[in-house]
Amino acid sequence: MEIDEIVSLRKFKADTKKYVKRLRERQSPIVLTENDDAVAVVQSVEDYKRLLEAVAFLKLMAPAERDIQEGRLSENEEVFDRVIKKLRNGLGKPQDA
Numbered sequence: 001m002e003i004d005e006i007v008s009l010r011k012f013k014a015d016t017k018k019y020v021k022r023l024r025e026r027q028s029p030i031v032l033t034e035n036d037d038a039v040a041v042v043q044s045v046e047d048y049k050r051l052l053e054a055v056a057f058l059k060l061m062a063p064a065e066r067d068i069q070e071g072r073l074s075e076n077e078e079v080f081d082r083v084i085k086k087l088r089n090g091l092g093k094p095q096d097a
Helices: 009-014 016-026 045-069 076-090
Strands: 005-008 030-034 037-042
Touching: 005 009, 005 016, 009 016, 009 030, 009 037, 016 030
Parallel strands: 005 030
Antiparallel strands: 030 037
């Protein structure tokens, strides 16, 4: 996602409808400034939802990345064997050794 528009807060307030339309069309945020300093970023709801999904995904991946970096890895077959054993125990079936 690129930021390709920087607008003063005063201009944004004066023509909010125009800028909201641009947000929907361009799918890129607008940086709002006040006295030449960035004070806020405005984006469409769709872009905001995508951003939240990306952050949630990264939060889920962080523990896995740490495991990889620290060498806590398992072979696929070993993992599937453990899962099958847990499922069988949970369903009351005898466990294979």
